[in-house]
Amino acid sequence: MSAADTTTPAKVPPPRQAPPPPAAPNRPRRGRTSGGAATPWLLLAPCLAILALVMGYPLVRLVTLSFQKFGQSQLWGFQPAESVGFDNFTNVLSDSEFWQVVVRTIVFAAGCVIFTMVAGMLIALLLQRVSGWVKTLVNIALVASWGMPIIVATTVFKWLFDADYGILNALLSKLPGVDLIGHNWFASGPQGLAVIMLLVVWGAVPFVVITLSAGLTQVPAELEEAARLDGAGAWGVFRYVTLPILKPIVVMLTTLSVIWDMGVFPQVFVMRNGHPEQEFQLLTTYSYDRAFVVNDYAQGSAIALITVVLLLGVVAVYMRQMLKIGEVE
Amino acid sequence: MSAITTGRAVAAASRPRKSKLGWNLLGLLVFLAAGFPVYWMLNTAFKPAKDAIDPDPSVLPTGFTLSNFSRALDIADFWGPVGRSLVVSLTVVVIGIVVGMLAALAISRFAFRGRKIVIVGILAVQMVPLVAMIIPVFLLLNDLGQYDKLSGLIITYLTFILPFTVWTLRGFIVNIPKELEEAAMVDGCSRTGAFIRVVFPLLAPGMVATSVYGFIQAWNEYLYALMLLSQENQTATVWLGNFTTKHGTEYAPMMAGATMMAVPIVVLFLLVQRKMAAGLTAGAVKG
Numbered sequence: 001m002s003a004a005d006t007t008t009p010a011k012v013p014p015p016r017q018a019p020p021p022p023a024a025p026n027r028p029r030r031g032r033t034s035g036g037a038a039t040p041w042l043l044l045a046p047c048l049a050i051l052a053l054v055m056g057y058p059l060v061r062l063v064t065l066s067f068q069k070f071g072q073s074q075l076w077g078f079q080p081a082e083s084v085g086f087d088n089f090t091n092v093l094s095d096s097e098f099w100q101v102v103v104r105t106i107v108f109a110a111g112c113v114i115f116t117m118v119a120g121m122l123i124a125l126l127l128q129r130v131s132g133w134v135k136t137l138v139n140i141a142l143v144a145s146w147g148m149p150i151i152v153a154t155t156v157f158k159w160l161f162d163a164d165y166g167i168l169n170a171l172l173s174k175l176p177g178v179d180l181i182g183h184n185w186f187a188s189g190p191q192g193l194a195v196i197m198l199l200v201v202w203g204a205v206p207f208v209v210i211t212l213s214a215g216l217t218q219v220p221a222e223l224e225e226a227a228r229l230d231g232a233g234a235w236g237v238f239r240y241v242t243l244p245i246l247k248p249i250v251v252m253l254t255t256l257s258v259i260w261d262m263g264v265f266p267q268v269f270v271m272r273n274g275h276p277e278q279e280f281q282l283l284t285t286y287s288y289d290r291a292f293v294v295n296d297y298a299q300g301s302a303i304a305l306i307t308v309v310l311l312l313g314v315v316a317v318y319m320r321q322m323l324k325i326g327e328v329e
Numbered sequence: 330m331s332a333i334t335t336g337r338a339v340a341a342a343s344r345p346r347k348s349k350l351g352w353n354l355l356g357l358l359v360f361l362a363a364g365f366p367v368y369w370m371l372n373t374a375f376k377p378a379k380d381a382i383d384p385d386p387s388v389l390p391t392g393f394t395l396s397n398f399s400r401a402l403d404i405a406d407f408w409g410p411v412g413r414s415l416v417v418s419l420t421v422v423v424i425g426i427v428v429g430m431l432a433a434l435a436i437s438r439f440a441f442r443g444r445k446i447v448i449v450g451i452l453a454v455q456m457v458p459l460v461a462m463i464i465p466v467f468l469l470l471n472d473l474g475q476y477d478k479l480s481g482l483i484i485t486y487l488t489f490i491l492p493f494t495v496w497t498l499r500g501f502i503v504n505i506p507k508e509l510e511e512a513a514m515v516d517g518c519s520r521t522g523a524f525i526r527v528v529f530p531l532l533a534p535g536m537v538a539t540s541v542y543g544f545i546q547a548w549n550e551y552l553y554a555l556m557l558l559s560q561e562n563q564t565a566t567v568w569l570g571n572f573t574t575k576h577g578t579e580y581a582p583m584m585a586g587a588t589m590m591a592v593p594i595v596v597l598f599l600l601v602q603r604k605m606a607a608g609l610t611a612g613a614v615k616g
Contacts, residue, residue, distance in 0.1 A: 037441060039435075039439060040435035040436075040439035040441045040444070041435070041441070043431040043432060043434055043435035043439075044431070044432050044435045044436070044447060046428045046431060046432075047428050047429065047431065047432035047491060047495060048432075048447075050424075050428060050487055050491060051451075051454060051487075051488075051491060051492070053484070054466075054484055054485065054487050054488045054491075055454050055457070055462075055488050057465075057469060058462050058465035058466050058469055058488075059457070059462070059465070061465035061468065061469065062461065062462065062464065062465045065464065065465060065468075075468070075471070123359055126352060126355055126356055126359065127356070129348075129349070129352040130349070130352045130353050130355075130356035131349055131353055134352075134353045134356035134357060134360070135356070137356070137357070137360045138356055138359050138360045138363070140364075141359075141360050141363040141364035141367070142363055143595075143598065143599055143602055144364065144367050144595055144599075145363055145364070145366065145367060146598065146602070147545075147591075147594060147595040147597075147598030147599065147602070148366075148367065148591050148594075148595060149548070149549040149566065149590060149591060149594055150549060150551065151549070151551050151566045151569055151590075152370075152569065152587045152590050152591045153366065155569060155572075155583060155584075155587050156366050156367075156369065156370045156584070156587060157366065158578075159369070159370075159373065159580050159583070159584060160366060160369060162578075162580065164382075164384065165381065165382050165383065165384060165386065165580065167369055167386050167388070170384065170385055170386055171388075181384065202363070202366065205363070206363075210602075259456055259458070262458065263458035263459070263460055263461075265460045265552055266551045266552060269552075270551075270570070273573055274570075284458070284460040284461075287460070287461070287464075288460065288463065291463075291464045292556070297464050297468070300464050301464050301465070304460070304461035304462075304463075304464060305461070307458065307461055308457065308458065308461050311456070311458070315453065315456045318456065319449065319452055319453060319456075322452055323448075323449070323452075
């Protein structure tokens with residue numbers, strides 16, 4: 001888009017106003033590297049132009065759409081899209097189904113994040129204590145499950161939990177007093193979402209374990225030793241020595257998990273064969289449903305926008321952490 | 330039983346061998362749980378289709394056949410979607426790396442006003458859930474006449490590949506000491522020369538890892554591929570949906586298809602995983 005191209009150079013002027021000897025004073029470490037003030041912007045230009053087109057424009061459109069009436073006839077251009085103010089939002093917010101979806105999404109995401117982080121931490125700690133060959137085995141399994149495309153993982157879980165021929169029902173039914181032959185896990189929303197949660201956690205744990213394991217190697221052994229000598233138990237050492245050192249990584253992983261798990265889509269979509277029932281709707285699928293099934297693009301956008309706004313707080317925490325980690329150089 | 334051993338192990342560091350046993354058993358349990366879905370995919374893919382619909386399936390392999398694979402290739406055209414996925418993923422990665430490299434250099438090696446804003450912006454853009462963008466992206470491509478075109482999908486994939494590439498490459502560049510470049514410049518290299526002769530060789534492994542990882546992400550993408558392309562232009566991830574029809578799901582061929590999709594990606598992933606994890610933690614330790 002031409003609009004996108006012009007936005008980028010427009011930002012160039014400010015640096016040009018500072019011609020005196022390379023901006024050394026404020027950042028002595030960088031003194032040497034500041035060639036021309038325009039160079040970095042030239043390097044950035046293509047990237048910013050593309051992002052303005054593929055991110056900036058749709059983001060703006062998302063906002064404007066959610067204040068318009070936009071259905072089939074507007075999509076085909078039979079009718080112009082007219083502004084309707086906050087109508088879409090009032091419609092959405094006064095819909096009791098929407099609030100059910102919000103609560104369900106939050107419970108689902110919270111469950112995913114908590115299980116992922118706890119399991120990830122436990123496995124990372126466990127890996128410190130096992131023999132080398134066990135560690136290798138676990139790492140192979142983790143990396144394999146991490147690398148599995150989400151769609152493949154979802155289809156595999158669908159098969160594991162199949163009502164008639166799934167291995168899980170067969171295995172569980174071997175336990176005394178359990179008869180799950182033919183049990184359909186997806187007959188009820190909560191149970192089905194629990195299975196999907198398991199799938200999400202299974203896919204997310206490896207990243208957490210591997211990152212935390214790397215972080216654990218940074219914890220000085222002397223500190224833990226000292227705490228132990230002072231009489232701290234295993235929990236005490238973890239709580240007062242290990243965890244505080246790992247805190248930046250834990251915060252980063254938790255916020256990232258929240259963002260990812262609030263955005264779960266393909267897992268639900270594919271598990272339910274492209275038509276999630278009402279009991280399975282999360283904010284993402286609900287927005288999709290409004291837009292592409294009901295053909296109310298405006299309301300779908302309003303829901304998507306609400307989701308983004310809900311996430312802003314978490315994103316802010318994540319960004320602060322990332323900048324703290326990354327900006328120091 | 331193992332729980333008791335492990336409990337004691339914490340206190341009794343003096344008996345390392347015995348305490349290891351409990352932890353190892355627990356570790357093996359984790360191995361089995363984490364690896365089982367992958368194992369079961371492979372197991373189903375290679376077993377005779379009639380054994381796959383046994384209400385009391387055997388956990389161990391029951392035989393070996395490749396017929397599920399040929400069935401999977403028959404159900405719907407496989408190589409077409411794979412070819413399209415390859416075209417899309419490779420193009421996205423090449424554009425992403427070239428454009429992303431320039432941007433990463435700008436934010437990691439130059440001091441300029443607005444640098445921090447650009448960094449925050451690129452980080453923030455990564456956080457927008459893709460699903461939230463599908464409606465406006467769909468309308469945008471519709472307006473541009475790019476709906477159901479691979480080029481449209483390529484543009485769309487840049488939304489997540491580009492910020493990722495910039496951010497990751499930046500991490501790798503930051504970890505190359507600036508002194509190396511400066512030394513080369515003192516010895517008479519131009520700025521560009523110093524970059525090409527000194528930084529670039531050191532950066533190459535990181536660039537390869539970033540490209541491979543970006544490729545995997547683009548390859549695995551599902552939602553946009555499903556929404557923005559019609560059935561006849563489907564990509565590999567969407568192809569996997571062909572096994573479920575209104576007559577039910579053919580699970581054994583589906584697992585064969587899943588295996589064909591997953592194995593190359595997992596292998597690629599194994600190759601770069603260490604490098605990517607190292608890059609991530611290297612950045613984290615710097616603070």
